[in-house]
Amino acid sequence: MKKLERSLSLTSVIAISIGGMLGSGIFVLPGLAAAKTGSSLWLAYLLAAICILPAALSKSELATAMPSSGGTYVYIERAFGPFFGTIAGIGLWLSLLFKSAFALVGFGAYLSILVNIEPELTKYVAVLFLALILFLNIMGVKKVGKVQIFIVSISIVTLAMILLFGLPRTSPELLEPFFTNGKMGLFSTVAFVYISYAGVTKVAAIAGEIKNPGTNLPRAMILSLFIMTLIYVSVAFVLVGNIPLDALATDINPIYTISELLGGNVIGYIAAVVGIITLISMANSGVLAASRFPFAMAIDKLLPDFMGKIHPKYLTPVITIIMTCLLMAMVILFLDVEKIAKLASAFMVMMFILVNACVIVLRETSAQWYKPPYRSPLYPFVQLFGIFSGIALLIFLGVGPMMAIVGIFLLGLVIYYLFGKNATRTGILRKYGHRPALYLLYKKKRNTTISYRSNQEASLQNLDGELASDAGVVVPLLGNERSPEMLVEIGAAINRREKIQVVNVTEVPNQTFLDAMVEENPRIASLERRVSRLATSQELDVDFEAAVTHEISDTIHELSNQTHCDWLVMGWNGRAHSGILVSNPIGWLLTHINSDFALFKDDGVRYIGKVLLALRPGRRDKNFIAVADRICEFYNASLTLLHVVPDRTDWDTINEMEAHSKKLLQKVDTPSMVIVQKDNDPINAISKASASFDLLILGTPQKDNWISILFGTGKDKFTEKSACSVLRLTMRDR
Structure with missing residues (x-):
């Protein structure tokens, strides 16, 4: 299959983004918006920019992680699944389509200044x-990028001239009243002009065609938003400071009016020409972005295959471009697009809410393939602000836009059940979300997809494509381990049987075919060699395999089921909370696998000579001591059992606890001792004690705050504060 060409430079991307915003938002809307709020119009534009900033930051992060054509549709589909992806793709396509059609019809007001055109003929000219x-x-x-740069340059120069000559002539008398309808009028105006900035994120839909998207895409979004905020706020201030509010409130070509006021008829005509080409530029940018949504959906089999075809010469999605323009022509000729565009903009706000939610879902689930070069700052507060401010804007937009959201939702639902109901992909939230987050999702289907390497496809001696069913321990390697050999050693120390199953698991996005990844890989070859050398030196029976999957948690779960293992041993970064709404794969596995589960946080300690077992009283001490004894025997290490109790604990209780622990330790052959320490801060106590040991063994902690419970963002504080490597054990009731 031919691929879209990466041909857009940073300058072109900024121009396309600005072109998506430079249009009706500044050439038509200011007068209508001023009627709602008065001279505070400039403040409404500023607040709208602040409200859209989280979406720009979130989409920058998402686009660098998934630099493919489709933009917002792709992010929502990957996070929430094809069901919501279909609805989002169709909704975004129609929203941009209607907005672009509105821009083409809107330029008639400027065209009529230059040419005497009958109103009924304006649509045909469009x-x-x-x-x-x-x-x-x-x-x-x-070519689109080059045209865009030219048009945007002319528009910005024209607006800069208006500012240069208009700011000195601003009249303080015209700036009163600041609010014509109070603060509520201001907030409704913020919602009204919000769509003016929507074009800042359009370029994410063409991320697959941008040079160096990891750097250029976030830079383009942030720079274009900053530039347009300055333009909107400054021009709005000049308009309300030079044109009486009564006249401005009914003016649908305010840029022509202010230009004629400042420079006379000739300058006014020049501004009218700039308005015409700028509105065309907005429509051009809209077609460029809108056509990519059905293209990406066709690639994902959510629309007919012919919509995913690329022109053999120009490398553009010609079918979806033609479809988009044909539907725009029908809208221009037969529909009242101004009202439809305004209602469709509400769905754009809803998409920005979901975009911010996508970042939260993908970060909290820690999907292995989600590695964005750019990360949004101040996470998750920026995203939460974007979600709540978007909800507020929807409320201020009123009942009509809400009905538009429902209508587009139903249309997307129909298309999904016609083309995408048999999609095998699942969204990240559907995989790792808990019941409240899954309430709106359809019933979960079991569909584990694993692609194993076989010895017919690779030369590695241990890769036969079969798992050892008699393995006592399974060690999945995810590629982020500090030392894979050390993790395998820990698995061998825990193991009560002879064989160990090691599987290198590579998770890829849903749009990547697994068969394309099942090929000889130098990194896997190196890993197999290192594990084999460890097995030989330690006299271990280790079977090594490699697997490629779309669902890493399902794959690991299936590994433990197929091998009927006693233990699953994984590397870890100290984070494993499962929230009510989302969890990371570790948190999901903790609640789904049937075997015992060991998480190893490697602190770089290579030789283990002293082991510290720290348990809260009553945590099945006997089982934990048995595991610690096996580890100490493997490494020829000593064992110290530590109990940290509150300061108020009486000495009789402490002596009884110490005696009970010593009785348990009598059954182990490892040199051992018991310490019972009084301290109201067990985290600090265990942290200090760990400095004298090589390995700290802990049980699974309890969640300790509402943020962890809700979003699963907390870390294991005992592990985080430890001064040595940590092994955290989760053992099932026997």
Whole structure:
């Protein structure tokens, strides 16, 4: 299959992003918005930019992790699954389509200043310009980018001249009243002009065609948003400071009005020309982004395959471009697009809410493939602000936009059941989410997908594509272990049987075919060699395999089931809480696997000579001591059993606890001792004690705050504060 060409530079991406915002938001809306709030219009634009900033930061992160065409649709589909992905893709496509059609019809107000055109003919002229946009998009995005740079440059120069001559003439008298409808009027205006900034994130839909997207994409979004905020706020201030509010409130071509006021008729006509080409630029940018949504959906088998075809010469999705432009032409000719565009913008707000939620879901689940080069700052507060501010904006938009959301939801639902109901992919939230988060999702189906390496496909001697069913311990290697050999050693120390199963698991995004990843890999070859050398030196019976999967938790779960193992041993970074809404794969496994579970946090300690077992009283001490004894025997190490009790604990209780622990230790052959320490801060006590040991063994802690319970963001504080390597054990009731 041919791939989209990465041909867009940073300058072109910024131009396309600005072109998506420079349009009706500044050439048409200011007058209508001023009627709602008065001279505080500039403040409404500023607050709207602040509200959309979280979505820009979140989409920058998501786009660098998934730099493919489709943008918001791709992120929502990967996080929430194909069901919501279908609805999002169709909704975003129609939303951008209607908004672009509205821009083409809207330029009629400026065109009528220059040419005497009958109102009923304006729509046909708009369709002619749409044909030009269609031609540019089919010829290739590089040409689109060059045209965009030219148009955006002219528009910015024109607006800069308005600011240069308009700011000195601003009248303080015209800036009163600041609020015409109170603060509620201001907030409703913020919701009204919010859509003016929506184009800042459009470029994420063409991430697959951007050079060096990990760097250029976030830079383009942030820079274009900053530039447009300055333009919107400054121009709005000049408009309300130079044009009486009564006149501005009914003006749908305010840029022409202010230009004529400042420079006369000729300057006004020049501004009208700039308005015409700028609105065309907005429509052009909209076609470029909108056509990528059905293209990405067709690639994911959620729409017919023919919609995923790429032109053999121009390398553009010609079918979806033509479909988008044809539907835009029908909207222009037969529908009242202004009202539809306003209602569709509400769905854009809803998408930005989901975009912020996507970042939370993907970060909290710690999906192995989710490694964005750019990460949004101040996580998760930025995302939470974006979610709650978006909800508030939807409320201020009123009942009509809410009905539009419902309508697009139903349309997406129908399309999903026509084309995507048999999709085998599952979203990250569906995989790791808990019952409250899954309430709106359809019933979960068991569909584990694993692709094993076989010796017909690789030369590695241990890769036969079969798992050892008699393995006592399974050690999944995910690629982020500090020392895979050390993790295998820990598994061998715990093991009560002879064989150990080691599986290198590679998780790839859902859009990647597993068969394409099942090929000889130098890193896997190196890993197999290292594990084999360890097995030989330690006289261990180790079977090594490699697997590629879309669902890492399901795969690991299936590994433990197929081998009927006693223990699952994994590397760990100290984070394993499972929240009410989402959990990471470790947290999911803790509640789903049937074997005992050991998490090893490697602190770089290579030789284990002293082991500290720290348990809260009553935590099945006998079972934990048995495991610690096996580890000490493997490493020829000593064992210290530590109990930390509150300061108020009486000495009789302490002596009884110490005697009971010594009785348990009599059954082990390892040199051992018992310490019972009074301290109201067990985390600090165990942290200090761990400095004298090589390995700290702990049980599974209890969740300790509502943030951890809700989002699963907490870390194991005992592990985080430890001064040595940590092994955390979760043992099932026998």
